[in-house]
Amino acid sequence: MLNPVSDTQHLPWADLEEELLQESPQQWYERIRAVDSNNLVNLHRMVINRFATPAELQACLEAHRRDGSPWPSMRNWEFQASTFVPGLIDEPQPIRRHRWEAAGFHFYAYGHETAGTERPCLIGLPGDYGLLMAPGPFVIEALARLGWDLILVRRQRRESFLAGDGARLLELSDALQATLPGISGSLGAGDGRRCAVLGSSTGALAALVLAEQLGARRGIALCALASEAMLRPGDGVLDRCRHPEAEASAGPSNLLLVYPAEHDQDRDHALRIASYYRTRSPRPGSLTLRGYEGCHGHTLHRDLVEQGWTLTEIHRHLLEQAPLPPIRCREERLIPPA
Secondary structure (H helix, E strand, O other), X not given: OOEOOXXXXXXXXXXXXXXXXXXXHHHHHXXXXXXXXXXXXHHHHHHHHHHOOHHHHHHHHHHHHHHOOOOHHHHHHHHHHHHHOOOOOOOOOOEEEEEEEEOOEEEEEEEEOOOOOOOOEEEXXXXXXXXXXXXXXXXXXXXXXXXXXXXXXEEOOOOOOOOOOOHHHHHHHXXXXXXXXXXXXXXXXXXXXXXEEEEEHHHHHHHHHHHHHHOOOEEEEEOOOOOHHHHOOOOOHHHHHOOHHHHHHHOXXXXXXXXXXXXXXXXXXXXXXXXXXXXXXXXXXEEEEEEEOOOOOOOHHHHHHHOOOOHHHHHHHHXXXXXXXXXXXEEEEEEOOO
C-alpha cells in the first residue's frame, strides 16, 4: 500500500531536499557554512523548514552555536524558533518522521515517539512553499505539545490541490482513506473521522473540501485564496469536486474559515468563500468565519506571534482545545448546526 518516494524533479528545490533528507543536521550546517551568500543560506533554511523535525532543527542550530558563525540568517532562525515556540531549541518533543508517496502526492507523517492510538492527527495542506503559515519544525512542535500528530501533504509539482476541476483533490481523498488505517499503529489517525484538516493559502480551500470528504472532526482554512471560477455555481471547481451524497453520509462538518482582519484581499476571499458555503452547502453543518484582529498581511501566524502569542496557543485556538487563549478575533457562524 505504501510506495517509496520517487523522483521529485517538478519543483526547483526538489534535488536539494532529497539530498538533505539523506544527511544529518550537522551535515546540513556544514553545507550552509560552505555557501558564499545569504541567499543560499536562506534557500537551505527554506528547504529544511519544509521537512525537518524539531530535534533535527535543534541539532542544526546547536552546530551553528558551537561554530559562532556570523550568518545573520542563522541567528534569525534561532530567534524565530524561540519566539514562535519557546523552549523548542532547548528541549524539543521526540518526533519521528515517516514518508511515502501515493496518487502523485508526498506524505510526511510526524508522530510522537511515545504516541498511542488515541492521539488525534492533523492533516496539513500547505501553500506553495510547503509550509502551514510557519516553519515546519515550529508547527510540529506546537502540535506535539497539544497532543496532536501531523500528516503533511505535499504536491510534487506546481499545481493546485484542486487541479483538474477538483479531480486531484478526489485522488488525494481516496489515497488518504486507503492509507490512514495502515498507519494508525504509529499515528493516532485510524480514519478521517479521527483527524482534523488544516490548509493555508493555496491549500486552504482544498482543506475545507477534504474535511467534508473524510468526515473529519474539523476543517480549518487559513488565509484562503479562491478565484471566481472555483466558486461559480453549477460548473465551478468546488461544485465539481464536492459530492453531496458522500458528504451527507459523512456527518456534519465543523469548518473554520480564518483570515487576517486587516488584510483586504484575504478578507475578501474569505467572505466570498463564506457566501458560497452559505448558499451551496449540500448538508447540515457549521461554518465559522473568524477574523483575527491586528493582523495585516498574508502572514497570519507571524502577525499573531508579534502580538505576543505562541504558536502552541494559536493552534489551540484553531483546534478549540479548552481553555482557549483570549486572542482578539471577530466571529460569525454562517451555517447553524443541524
